[in-house]
Each structure stands twice: as structure tokens, then as C-alpha cells.
Amino acid sequence: MYIDPNTRCNQSTPAPGLLELTPEQEAVYLAHNGFVRVVSTDPVVIEADTEVWEAWKAAEAEKPVVEPAPTADELVDILLGVTDNG
Amino acid sequence: MQDRISTYPGRVTLTPVPGQSNTYDMTRADDPSQPGTPLNKATFLKDATAALYGLGADAVPDEVLSILSSVALHKSSPSNGLYDLSGALITGLPVIQTVTGSYIGTGTYGSGNPNRIATALHPVLAFIRPMLRNNIYFHHTILAKGMNYAVSWTSGAPRGGWLQVEFEDNAVSWFAVDGTWDGISYGTGDPDAEDQLNVSGRTYNYVILGYKGG
Numbered sequence: 001m002y003i004d005p006n007t008r009c010n011q012s013t014p015a016p017g018l019l020e021l022t023p024e025q026e027a028v029y030l031a032h033n034g035f036v037r038v039v040s041t042d043p044v045v046i047e048a049d050t051e052v053w054e055a056w057k058a059a060e061a062e063k064p065v066v067e068p069a070p071t072a073d074e075l076v077d078i079l080l081g082v083t084d085n086g
Numbered sequence: 087m088q089d090r091i092s093t094y095p096g097r098v099t100l101t102p103v104p105g106q107s108n109t110y111d112m113t114r115a116d117d118p119s120q121p122g123t124p125l126n127k128a129t130f131l132k133d134a135t136a137a138l139y140g141l142g143a144d145a146v147p148d149e150v151l152s153i154l155s156s157v158a159l160h161k162s163s164p165s166n167g168l169y170d171l172s173g174a175l176i177t178g179l180p181v182i183q184t185v186t187g188s189y190i191g192t193g194t195y196g197s198g199n200p201n202r203i204a205t206a207l208h209p210v211l212a213f214i215r216p217m218l219r220n221n222i223y224f225h226h227t228i229l230a231k232g233m234n235y236a237v238s239w240t241s242g243a244p245r246g247g248w249l250q251v252e253f254e255d256n257a258v259s260w261f262a263v264d265g266t267w268d269g270i271s272y273g274t275g276d277p278d279a280e281d282q283l284n285v286s287g288r289t290y291n292y293v294i295l296g297y298k299g300g
Binding site: 001004007008009010011012013015016017018030033034056060063 | 185186187188189190192193194200201202203204205206256257259276286287292
């Protein structure tokens with residue numbers, strides 16, 4: 001995975017200015033919704049931007065909860081009237 | 087264009103011109119079953135065709151061929167690319183290329199958290215879709231250079247989403263907006279990560295068309 005150090009966006013294809021993350025760094029990045037800080041570009045070192053991430057999560061928590069959309073299988077069950085009780 | 091089909095190929099009638107020695111009028115006498123296409127100016131280069139190339143009514147076909155030689159493909163090109171009639175590779179022309187890849191959604195959205203895909207190409211068109219299609223509500227989109235807004239949509243959603251789009255020299259970026267213009271809401275509701283094609287943990291595929299150089 002490559003990330004843009006300015007926008008924090010990720011992508012699989014390389015491009016000028018992007019930084020390649022290790023699998024461990026990628027896990028940190030995804031676990032924090034992309035809110036990371038680039039400490040160093042050579043070698044690439046990142047760390048979770050915990051403060052900004054927590055603020056974003058708090059703001060999201062205040063928004064109305066939207067029912068998750070059913071999967072295709074669940075939708076078929078709904079249309080057919082299938083319940084857990086069979 | 088048609089050939090002339092003669093019953094008596096090459097036969098002519100010679101009629102002496104009165105008062106002039108050794109001078110004759112010659113008339114074809116080959117009795118053609120098909121007269122063939124006449125070999126005249128209109129057959130070889132019409133005035134209207136010459137005008138298409140910026141040439142006057144006195145132009146000859148060779149002048150048009152000379153112009154075409156700078157843009158025609160050489161018939162025996164040794165490899166991919168554009169070649170002139172001498173076989174030389176024409177360089178400097180933009181050639182459309184594609185980049186295919188993926189990104190993983192982070193859950194963020196809105197003007198403060200745009201998605202962006204960088205590329206070595208100058209992008210002009212981008213197709214984005216979820217890698218899996220196991221939910222009919224997953225949004226897709228097509229982004230085109232020169233169009234600052236786009237929709238994200240799906241076959242099953244009760245609503246789509248609006249995207250504000252920016253094509254940069256070497257990147258394309260977008261973020262979800264609420265679809266309100268001039269105080270009028272177009273009913274797409276609040277933007278979210280689904281609208282922006284950035285749902286946390288979901289892998290999205292992209293195909294970007296663009297060109298190098300120029």
C-alpha cells in the first residue's frame with residue numbers, strides 16, 4: 001500500500017511523491033481510519049495521529065446512526081419472508 | 087471506380103480534317119459494354135475535397151497526398167506506435183494509457199477528507215467500484231476531467247450521492263457533498279462514506295485513463 005503524505009489517501013499503484021508502507025504500518029494506518037502522521041519519509045516512519053482520530057470518531061458518534069444496508073443474501077431473505085425460525 | 091470494357095480494345099476511327107494534310111479527328115470506336123469512370127478532374131480531386139485541405143481549385147492530387155503523409159500510418163509499422171510514411175516513429179503525440187489498482191476505504195468523507203488517487207499519467211477518466219459486489223447498495227462512480235461534479239450510485243440504493251471532483255495534472259480527487267445548489271436540495275441527504283466510496287475497510291478498484299507527456 002502507498003499513501004500520500006499530504007492527504008493520507010492510500011492506493012495500490014505507485015506514483016511520484018507517495019510513500020510505501022510495510023504491512024505493519026498498513027495495519028496501523030487502517031486501524032486509525034487513515035489518521036496517521038508521517039514522522040520520516042526515508043526510511044518511512046508513521047505513527048497514529050491519535051488526537052485527530054479521536055476527535056473524528058467523537059464527531060462521527062454524534063451523527064445519527066444509519067441502519068447498515070442488508071447484504072444481497074439478506075435482501076433475498078427479506079423479499080422471500082425468510083426468518084431465523086425458518 | 088469502373089474500368090472501361092471494350093468490345094474492340096484500342097479501335098478508333100480517323101476522319102481527315104478537310105483542307106489540312108496529315109491531320110485527322112480521332113474517335114473511339116471500341117464499342118464499350120461499360121464506358122467506365124471518366125478520367126477527369128472531378129474523378130481525381132474535386133474542388134470541394136481540395137478545399138477540405140485548404141487547397142484551391144487548381145490543386146492536384148499529389149498536394150493532398152503530401153498533406154496526408156504527415157498523419158497517415160505507415161503500412162509496415164515495426165511495432166506499436168504511430169509512424170509516418172517513411173517509417174519513422176512519430177513522437178510527442180499523447181497516447182492514452184491506463185492504470186488499474188485499488189485502495190482501501192478509511193471511513194472518512196467530506197471536503198476535509200477527500201479521496202485522491204495519484205498517478206504518473208495526466209488523468210482524464212476514472213472508473214471506481216467496490217471490489218466485491220456482495221451488497222447491492224455499494225456505490226460506484228465514473229469521474230471525467232472537465233466535469234466538476236459526479237454522482238456515485240448503485241443499482242439498489244434508494245438514493246445516490248453527489249461528488250465534487252477535481253482533476254489535477256497527476257491525480258484525481260473527490261469528496262461527497264450534500265447535493266444542495268442555490269439553496270435547493272436535490273434530495274440526496276447527508277453525505278457519507280458510502281457516497282464518497284470510502285467505507286472503512288472496503289476495497290475499491292479503480293481504472294484510470296490518462297496520457298503521458300504533453
